[in-house]
Ligand SMILES: Nc1ncnc2c1ncn2[C@@H]1O[C@H](COP(=O)(O)OP(=O)(O)O)[C@@H](O)[C@H]1O
């Protein structure tokens with residue numbers, strides 16, 4: 095069988111699985127009913143919207159010295175006006191299993207009153223991701239201290255988090271609830287699946303169903319009691335699928351703590367009013383700005399890498415030593431210039 | 434190093450790498466709205482880029498040709514906008530794929546202005562070409578009259594207009610040409626109707642003022658076939674309307690009625706001042722006719738050839754030289770025609786008088802209304818040869834008090850074209866300078882002017898030119914680099930000009946005065962000054 099005919103078979107398989115002829119099977123298998131799609135009418139909002147995001151870039155990936163640049167912070171909007179962006183963490187991180195406890199603990203203790211993070215062996219290769227998450231929570235915490243009752247804080251991601259940090263999230267939820275602040279996580283990509291035989295992408299199919307049932311409108315759908323696989327879900331809240339803007343085709347996974355269960359409709363109405371910017375239609379604009387202001391660009395990563403090499407050579411490592419250590423065999427195979 | 438020691442050292446370093454103390458845990462950095470526009474963002478010594486808001490009001494819009502100043506420590510850089518483009522902090526084709534049109538972050542979208550450096554003003558207020566570039570993020574502002582002040586110091590004595598920044602006037606700064614460089618030739622270029630004649634009148638008025646004040650350094654000859662300079666037409670005024678400086682003007686006319694005005698002399702050229710090569714300009718000639726014409730100066734006495742060739746003996750001599758009678762007949766008939774048609778050709782001549790006025794530094798206007806193209810060329814040829822020959826003589830005799838002279842040629846492409854066979858003007862262009870004679874070429878088609886000649890022109894007054902080839906011809910031969918001003922020259926409006934000349938360090942954007950307005954101003958402003966200059970007004974007794 096040649097490549098083309100194999101690809102055409104694959105294409106057919108994908109179509110059979112993924113494309114829906116109508117939404118009946120989707121409704122039947124997921125337990126979603128058309129009345130579960132709740133329309134959202136955009137409503138002006140005079141409070142502030144905070145959008146929290148984080149970014150990391152690997153600048154050196156040896157097993158002995160895994161170094162990342164990590165940045166976290168948030169952007170603040172009132173209506174359509176960007177007010178400020180606050181960077182709460184911006185530093186290099188050495189992912190060293192021996193050190194990691196000491197890197198996490200001071201933050202856990204100081205900001206969230208928690209003691210002793212507990213890493214399993216299997217967690218160790220993802221240390222820098224966890225460190226970035228930790229700093230995103232520190233950023234949420236900082237946003238909480240700046241926000242006022244009625245404001246909204248958005249977090250780029252999901253609340254279905256890494257087990258050892260679940261305590262942090264609980265502390266954050268408590269604080270948000272006490273201050274009367276709506277806290278939501280909005281995920282750009284999600285791994286929610288449905289289907290009895292094969293796993294089908296739930297957000298995408300829900301989006302298609304929404305377009306048919308409520309064309310041109312913003313809406314949301316609660317996953318409560320739906321037959322979907324949405325992760326472990328032990329984070330004390332509810333997951334929704336939301337279309338923020340009627341003119342857009344996109345829908346997002348949105349996680350909300352349980353204290354928001356009764357208010358979710360009104361919070362989403364406010365967000366819908368600020369999710370139709372020309373720059374990034376269909377996505378809460380504050381998150382768009384946070385992403386752009388906080389991301390670590392490729393150039394920044396490359397520059398940090400160069401500075402690290404310069405430091406190494408300054409303290410006596412020879413060029414060939416550095417090269418040997420830094421070089422990834424991939425770079426040689428790909429014939430990349432540099433190093 | 435022993436193992437323990439090493440371990441201890443590592444431990445200390447590890448200690449240092451960890452966060453210590455609550456206050457070090459949070460290093461907040463707040464980025465607030467700040468103006469990133471109107472700042473230099475790039476790029477190199479020969480091109481600056483800065484960004485401006487994308488939604489400026491009509492008033493504040495940036496235009497090509499505007500001059501900006503960049504203050505950077507003690508220096509003020511000046512740069513001229515050469516292009517403006519849409520730009521943003523977003524990559525890719527986000528602006529063509531999006532569905533909405535409501536920006537949230539207008540601070541991320543802007544226009545990028547590319548500007549050409551003009552030079553730099555230092556602490557001593559000296560202007561120099563710059564060998565460096567402004568510091569990144571140095572603030573940029575529209576240049577105001579303060580920054581242009583230095584230009585006043587490099588301007589000359591022949592006022593023609595005001596400095597222009599984009600479409601705005603900077604009235605405090607006059608644009609004035611230098612008398613000293615007028616023998617280095619001047620070119621005035623514009624599509625018809627863009628203001629060439631108006632410019633020449635303003636230029637002439639300033640020259641008349643200098644002459645009347647005894648400050649003139651050159652005489653200006655204008656031969657006007659359209660009858661527009663002497664008295665103007667309707668609301669358009671002529672040179673004689675500048676009564677205050679009338680003594681700086683000498684007028685000659687072929688028109689009886691005009692010549693009857695006081696202060697206008699009837700033009701006369703004597704037959705002896707006409708050469709066969711002048712006659713050659715008047716017609717298309719067949720090769721034998723041309724040969725015959727060329728032989729004339731060999732055969733007859735140059736002072737009386739016009740008389741002699743008409744006589745029967747003249748005919749005989751020509752035929753003895755081997756020319757056919759039919760050829761000679763055509764020659765003679767045409768000469769007779771010409772003499773009849775142009776009654777100004779007589780025994781008497783105004784040329785000596787014209788020359789004297791030029792050498793005194795006056796403006797000499799030769800008014801030849803309704804004269805045909807060829808007749809005008811003929812006359813211009815006779816006058817300019819006379820002038821050049823006299824200046825050449827003078828040079829040898831070392832005439833000291835005589836002023837230089839500038840000869841104006843309208844529709845100059847006729848005589849300075851690359852295919853032109855009229856060498857008279859070419860020779861003035863090439864060697865006139867040695868004797869103090871310059872050319873002022875006026876044309877709407879610079880593309881037809883010989884490139885090499887064009888490169889001899891040290892003063893260019895470029896007004897609106899729609900034709901690409903015209904602009905290219907100028908840009909390629911100008912002494913100062915005009916290539917970056919192409920868009921500006923293309924978009925110049927009536928009366929707007931770019932003036933490039935020696936002594937002024939970069940091509941200057943100008944708005945030429947409207948002649949009628951300038952007249953009124955000269956009449957009002959200069960009353961006191963001219964009295965003082967003539968010694969007739971003494972504000973204080975001495
Ligand atoms: N500097 C100026 N300011 C205002 N109007 C002008 C200016 N120059 C020319 N004009 C107007 O434009 C018209 C054409 O000008 P003119 O000098 O005759 O052009 P050209 O000789 O190039 O054909 C005239 O009516 C004149 O009044």
Ligand SMILES: [Mg+2]
Nearest residue numbers: 626629630631
């Ligand atoms: Mg004209």
